[in-house]
Amino acid sequence: MSAAPSRTLRIVVADDHPSIRENLRYLLNAELGMVVVGVAGDGHDALRLVHATRADVLVLDSDMRDLSGLEVVEALRRDGSTIRIVLYTLDGDACIQGKEIGVDACVTKDSAPSLLIDAIRGAAQVA
Numbered sequence: 001m002s003a004a005p006s007r008t009l010r011i012v013v014a015d016d017h018p019s020i021r022e023n024l025r026y027l028l029n030a031e032l033g034m035v036v037v038g039v040a041g042d043g044h045d046a047l048r049l050v051h052a053t054r055a056d057v058l059v060l061d062s063d064m065r066d067l068s069g070l071e072v073v074e075a076l077r078r079d080g081s082t083i084r085i086v087l088y089t090l091d092g093d094a095c096i097q098g099k100e101i102g103v104d105a106c107v108t109k110d111s112a113p114s115l116l117i118d119a120i121r122g123a124a125q126v127a
Contacts, residue, residue, distance in 0.1 A: 007033070008033050008034065008035050009033060009034050009035070009056045009057055009120065009121070009124050010035060010037045010053060010054070010055045010056045010057070011028055011034060011035065011036050011037065011055055011056065011057045011058070011059060011120065012036070012037060012038045012039070012040065012046065012049045012050055012053060012055040012057075012058045012059070013025060013028070013036055013038075013039045013040070013059045014039070014040040014041075014042075014043070014045070014046035014049075014058065014059070014060045014061060014064065014069070014072070015039075015040075015041070015059075015060075015061040015064070015088070016041055016042060016061060016063070016064040016065055017061075018041070020061070020109075021039045021040075021041065022039075024036070024039075024059060024088075024116075025039055027113055027116075027117075028059075028117070028120070031117055034117075034120070037049075037053040037055055038052070038053050038055065041064075042064050042065050042066045042067065043064050043065075043066050043067025043068065043069070043071060043072045044066055044067060046058065046060060046064075046067075046072050047067070047072060047075060047076070050076065050081065050083055055083060056083065056084060056124055057083065057084045057085070057086060057120050057123055057124055058072075058076075058083050058084070058085045058086070059086050059088050059116070059120065060072060060073070060085055060086070060087055060088065061087075061088055061089060062087055062089035062090075062091050062094035062098070063089065063090070063091060063094075069087060069089065069094070069098075070094060070097055070098060070101065073085055073087075073098060073101050073102055073103055074101055074102075076102075077101060077102040084104045084120075084123035084124055085098075085102065085103050085104050085105075085123070086103070086104060086105045086106070086107060086116070086119050086120055086123050087103045087105070087106040087107070088106075088107050088109060088116060089106065089107075089108060089109060090108065090109050090110070092108065094106070095108070104122075104123035105119035105120075105122060105123045106119075107119045
């Protein structure tokens with residue numbers, strides 16, 4: 001058990017599946033030191049929310065309509081955004097591609113929820 005976090009991490013969740021978005025919102029809001037400040041169902045909405053909320057961490061699906069998660073990462077890094085990004089995906093190849101373009105961590109959707117929470121906290125500590 002780790003010590004209480006020194007600050008609350010502000011998180012945006014982006015996934016095109018409503019049930020995954022809501023489950024992640026519930027899971028992350030239940031964690032001490034984490035609050036979901038926005039949820040997005042597509043890549044354009046993810047970009048808008050990241051800029052509007054000034055979140056610390058973006059939890060991002062790699063496979064979404066309009067802009068893929070990897071395209072969102074490229075746009076954020078091209079714009080100079082320092083938001084920490086955790087790719088949350090079913091596609092292991094996306095993890096490899098994501099690391100090459102600036103993703104801070106990658107967790108597959110079949111992993112235990114604790115791995116996602118650890119990845120979010122780890123990514124935030126890099127900042």
